[in-house]
Amino acid sequence: MCRSEVISLRKKMSQAGNLREDTEEAGPSVDSENPEERIAARRLRIAARNEAKKRQELGDNSHEKKEIKEETRKSQHQVEQSEKRMIKLQSDGTELVTNIQVAADSRESQRRAELEEAHRHRVEKLENEAKSSLEKFEEITRKWTVAKMKEIPQDLRDSLNSQQQLCALLIEDKNKLIHELQQEIKLSDDRYVKDLKKQAEDVDLMIERMEDQVKFLMGSYRDELDQIEKSFEHERKILLTGNRTKWEQHMKERRDKELENVMQRMKRVEEYEVLLQQLRTEDAEEYNMIKIKLDTDVQILEQQLQQMKATYQLNQEKLEYNFQVLKKRDEENTITKSQQKRKITRLQDVVNNLKIKCANQEKQSREENQNLTDDYTRIMQQYKHMQKKMRHFAAIDAKTFEEVWLMNEEEVKALVEKALDTDRLVHEQQLGLAWQRPPLAFMERCGPLQPQRQAQKTAHQAISELLRLGCSLGKGKYQEAGVGPEAGVGPDAGVGPGAESPGLAVEVYESGAGLESGSSEVEREGSGGEHSGTVSVKTVKKLLELLCDEAGFLIESKLLKLLSPLEKDEQSLMKLDSIFTAMGIESEEDVYKLADFFMKYRQTQGEQAQDVSAKEGVASPQAERGEHTSSCSPTSDLIHPNDVLVALRAYTAHHCRPREVAAPHQPSMLGLGGRDDSEDAAYWEAMADVIPEAKLKIWGALETALDKYHIVLTERSQFITDTQSLKQQNTELRMLLHQYVNSRVNAELEIPPTLVMQLAPE
């Protein structure tokens, strides 16, 4: 067993040592007994290795990019492989070494099993033996009792002999057993010795194997190390050769380059030498030429120098003379200069004096000016004060006037009322007629008469109205149209009573005059209507909007800022207002005038542009207007925004001049002198003539008749008083009688007067 194991160990080691081939490789094995076969196997292996190498190289060629990587890998690969191989070798070796131990273990366990078995057998045997011997012993003991019973000596001897025999048998059995056991002991001793020997052998073998293993491992480690080193060497060599070739290549390149440089340099040197030579000759020639030329030049210059010297001599003398003259002049000049200086100082003094004077003068005038301005301001203040006072007084006057007026009016009204009352009383009580109250418009009136202008609409109102109307376009137009007739009804109604009672005619007229403003308004409204006929409200509105957009420059920037939060309509209203104030348009009329002007302007422009000469003279203005309206009705055909400014300027040029002319009158009026008292007399007259002449006549006749009636009535009253006094006397008398009748004296009388009385009435 030991031998075979050693052989197998050797084989395994060799196998492990040559582990470079594939273990799975079939065919001739390196481990086979036949040496030829082994050789064949090795050859095959070498061929395979070469092939593998080639393949690797091919692979290297195909993957040239990874060459460096793979090359570094080669050594690593080698290291790894060696490592693997060594691990395998080691494990194999340890396995071999431990094989002995394992074998010993298995033997030991087997021995133990056997021992156990033997032990069991022995125990069994011993037990059997003990049993049988016990039986025998029992037999013997039993026989003892039998023997005791025996009295015959022979019998006893026989029995004793048999007993002895039995005992001997028993002892023999025991001895046999002991002998067997001793044999076993001997056997086991032998075995122990054998085991010991075996173990010693095993140990020897183990040591031997260990040594072999160590030797072999050392050898293979060395081999592997050599191989690894070889591979590294190889790599290094490759690297070295590669680097050397590279290096040489670089060196060669460098050498070539240097050679080339040297050649170039030499060539250049030659060239330069030639050039130098050439230059030198050229320069020499040039030098010669220049030298000759310069020589001649020098000669010429020397001649010139001589000449110049002569002239210099001459000049020097001349100059010396001049110098003397100039010196003289200089002296003179210094004298005059000093004189001039003195003069200058003097004049400077004069100038200073004058300056001082001038300053004084200026100061004075400034003071004067200050005084004057002070005066002016004071006077202005006084003037303002006066104005204020005047206004105050005017206001007070107006107030007092109004108060007086009111008072008087009240009085007069009361009187009128009284007169009317009396008239009514006369009519109703005396004449028995139905009384009708005359229309008294002025009675409703209160306070002094106002000037007409106030009634007129301002431009602002007009605009607002227009804008408002514009909102409700067509409707507004109708309304406006409707306003005209309504306004017209007022005077008609007023005229009615006037026709009825002639006494009131004047009054009616007066009221008509009072309402002149209204009528004029009506007229204007009419004209407005007319305007709206020609220039519709819509167009006017559009115009205004245009104005608002185009004439924005007339609006103050502050106002614009203030307007920004307002609504659009209101904004435009305010803007227009400010524009109109800037342009001087104040009344509605002006507004319409402006609109009209614009229309006309456009028309004229249009006509000018169109040059329609045929219709110009012939067509009636009405037709023209109609046409105009028709042409104007589309709002888009309004005056062009660009023309608005031109039109505006034209308008202001046309219309604002008269205003300017009229302007100086306005301040003199001061807002209160304008009251005309022409209508006052008529008013008061109308008050006084409340009762007409016819009625006065009626009143006269009535008075006379009433006087007569009065006289009659007084007589009657006389008579009534007489009768009343008589009645009173009568009653008094009756009272006295009664008194007498009822007195006590009567009772004492024989015949009482009562009886008489009773008798008397009967």
Place this chain on the structure above:
Amino acid sequence: MTATMSKSPGVGMYPPVAKLNLAADPRKMRRIIAEDPEWSLTIVPLLSSLCLQHIVINFEEKPILEELLPSHKDYVLERLSPSLPLQVTANLINDEGYWKRCCKQRWGLCDVSSYGHSWKRMFFERHLENIIELFIPDATDPKTVLDMVPLSRNYVKRLDISQLLPPIKEPQKSEDDDNSDSASDMGMDGPSIDHFDFGILLDKMSHLEELHVVYRVKGCGMNFEWNLFEFTFRDCESLAKALKSCKTLRVLRIHQSKVDDEKCRQLVNNLLDHPSLRELNLSHNLIGDRGARAIGKLLNRSKLESLTVYDNNIRGPGAQAIAYALAKNSSLLSLNLRLNRLGDEGGQAIAQALLKNRTLEWLHLGGNEMTEPTATVLSQVLVQNNTLRSINLSCNRLGIDGGKVLEEGMSHNSSMVECDIRLTEVGQESDYCISQVVRNNQNQAHRKRNTQEINTK
């Protein structure tokens, strides 16, 4: 001078007598002797060197070392005699060179690598071992040992006691020899054959980490007697107490000492909850099931990492006890149960435990009379457990079927690096497959290790 220099090799070659009388001493002829570092031109030695020499000579009476300059110290240490009494040198000299000389002088052959490359440690360990190994109870004075304690306690880390002498036999004792052969260990009367009592030593050794003890006599030769190889109950008791008192012990090895169940239990009882014990080796003893049960108890009441109880008499029940402990254990890395009598009962129990255990890496179950049933459970273990790295099942009759089952289990495993199935009567095919898997695993592990190394670099 050049002449002398050129001459000198010639002078060295030939005996000086053959030369001229002037060159009687070749050294005298030379003005510079370059090869001798001690050489100096001065004829009278320096006072300092004289003093140092004096110190060396009288070191025993007046040990002066620490006060010296470093260069002088080296000079003195080089010249000190290795035979100086330990009382002087032990705690004074730490120089390795000196102790190396001591060791070399005393034992000749020395391998310092197994002593942590410390010559001093080696000297004291071997010295103490020698003293204990030659200690004869009742004859030798315990003071010889105790005297060494203060000198060596700081340097001794391991004690490998390879023999313990019994007391000198008295004539009456020799008569009992016949009895001692056949009689049980318990029958022996105590004091006569008790060995060295470790109790007096271990509790004083504050650096002791390893203790290897064999209760036997080396090289007894033809004087062999059974009672030379006894481990008495009292020995056991004293050893157990000593072990308990030694808190630094990491490795304990008591082998070939006839430790039976009772002694094992005694030892284990004293080792329970030992703070530092990591390795326990009780191989080549007589431990049976009860002892195994005790060991199982110890497993989970200590921090044992390695347990070796090969060549004992542990059977199924004992293995079950160990397996029960193993299932709950989380510290044991290595378990060796070689050459026991576990049988299938024990083998299956151990394998079942391995299904739960997640720490054990190394397992040896060789020579345990296990058969196919164990193999089937083990194949499960191979599939489920991935901490186990090495398993040894040699010398078990697993049979061809068992081999196939193992092969099946192995094919799902990726952690096993070693698997020994020699002499298990498995089929060659299975053997080959298993070795293939193991090799793959090895390669993977190797690769992993390599990459880790590269990463750490």
